[in-house]
């Protein structure tokens with residue numbers, strides 16, 4: 533099972549590191565345009581996040597000054613390559629943009645001074661399968677089938693053959709979210725029903741969009757939901773949420789699924805138990821699940837948001853939004869408790885009067901032990917809109 537927690541570092545980056553990284557991006561530009569250019573396209577400003585995968589920077593597009601986020605992943609281990617490819621495959625498979633899903637501007641593969649833009653599709657004759665992956669397969673034969681599968685499945689293309697002696701990096705250029713993650717944003721403010729309603733609607737819409745595009749996120753949690761405080765065109769006073777971190781996501785292949793029928797994502801069965809334990813559905817712990825696992829995770833998040841239920845992460849000591857059950861002194865993830873006892877009644881709401889009857893019923897259904905009793909993302913989106921409309925009526 534993979535459990536991960538993100539560590540955000542506020543420290544700013546040292547000068548040499550920034551200029552070195554700018555050099556790489558400059559080299560990318562030169563390689564891409566097939567001419568020598570001394571003008572880097574992006575200027576790194578500061579480090580905004582760090583994890584076992586690599587580092588995320590705030591950066592500026594040189595010619596416009598627009599802010600972007602640049603996530604740099606070092607491709608030195610099969611695990612990192614896998615995370616990077618999953619993220620690339622999911623974000624680049626989306627044909628249109630959604631305001632609540634992080635947008636991938638471009639992805640750059642870089643080795644020393646060589647760099648090139650990644651693309652997927654079948655136009656290039658060369659695959660990314662290379663001496664690098666062959667060396668991983670030799671060292672870790674148990675992974676070779678998987679690596680081949682990922683590479684073939686993703687059809688990633690490249691023109692540089694990997695050399696195991698060189699360091700390779702993937703750079704993801706994305707929307708920059710200036711408001712931190714959902715934990716930091718909500719927990720530093722007083723509870724607001726208006727903000728909660730807006731966030732629920734945005735999350736419902738993002739998940740319906742992802743599932744319509746046959747993407748199962750598999751690691752929905754407040755750490756991976758980022759906030760952009762830039763003014764929205766509609767002039768809403770609430771910030772914009774962006775679902776991010778697609779390192780564990782799965783794009784369900786169209787074979788066997790009807791691409792015209794969005795709900796078919798709910799029949800795509802997966803078996804890799806992954807996610808972060810407090811947000812994992814009972815069937816994920818067992819390793820046999822569908823897109824309904826994302827609905828469960830969103831149920832944990834929405835319940836925690838509405839009632840301000842938090843726990844302290846043992847590893848990072850950070851306070852995190854997430855609902856759970858108490859067993860004596862211990863707190864136990866909901867999915868784990870429901871796996872043990874599927875008939876367990878959840879105490880929703882945990883505090884009296886904190887939510888209306890419709891919301892209570894919806895959260896109960898999202899957290900049903902049996903995934904078939906949960907609404908799918910399309911029904912969820914509609915029901916959240918109905919609940920929000922009633923809330924607004926009530927306010928005016």
Ligand SMILES: Nc1ncnc2c1ncn2[C@@H]1O[C@H](COP(=O)(O)OP(=O)(O)O)[C@@H](O)[C@H]1O
Pocket residue numbers: 536537538539540580581582583584585588601603634706707708709710712713755756758776777778779
């Ligand atoms: N687009 C972005 N804008 C601003 N900060 C970001 C962005 N993407 C990631 N970060 C920061 O970096 C952290 C780690 O990024 P994430 O994609 O979640 O990687 P990980 O796989 O380590 O969890 C996030 O929690 C966030 O603080």
Ligand SMILES: [Mg+2]
Pocket residue numbers: 538755756777
């Ligand atoms: Mg993350």
